[in-house]
Amino acid sequence: MNAVYMMASRRHGTIYVGVTSDLLRRASQHREGVLDGFTKRYGVKRLVWFEEHDGIGDAIRREKRLKEYPRQWKINLIERENPYWIDLYPGFFRAEGPLSHLQPPTPSM
Structure with a gap:
């Protein structure tokens, strides 16, 4: 999924604007601090907005x-x-989360 996104350190804290073709992977990288640079330096780990x-x-x-x-x-x-x-x-991993439309359908019994 191509997306523009904003990460923040906290409410009204430091904001980072980025773009990616894989939002889940990129947000995970920011959260884990594996990407050197601005987000790691300022503790910007909270995905607060995105647009597909x-x-x-x-x-x-x-x-x-x-x-x-x-x-x-x-x-x-x-x-x-x-x-x-x-x-x-965290909503990426819940059925009702912001990307629930990308989750595989639940098998009916």
Whole structure:
């Protein structure tokens, strides 16, 4: 899944904007601190917002636009969909989570 995403250190904390073709893997890398750089240095481990895109080119263009916006605009975008800055990453593993539409169907008995 091509996605633009925002990670945060805490509510109203440090925000990181990124793009990836594999959101689950990338969010996991940030959380585990295996990627050297900004997110590791500032403890940015909470996935607080993401947006899916059909093509990686569209996702990259959106990421570049988001990075140009002021911090308050990014906060408003996060809070419109995730007002309490809940970490969305654990939801990947629950049927009712943010990516439940990507889960395999449950076999009926």
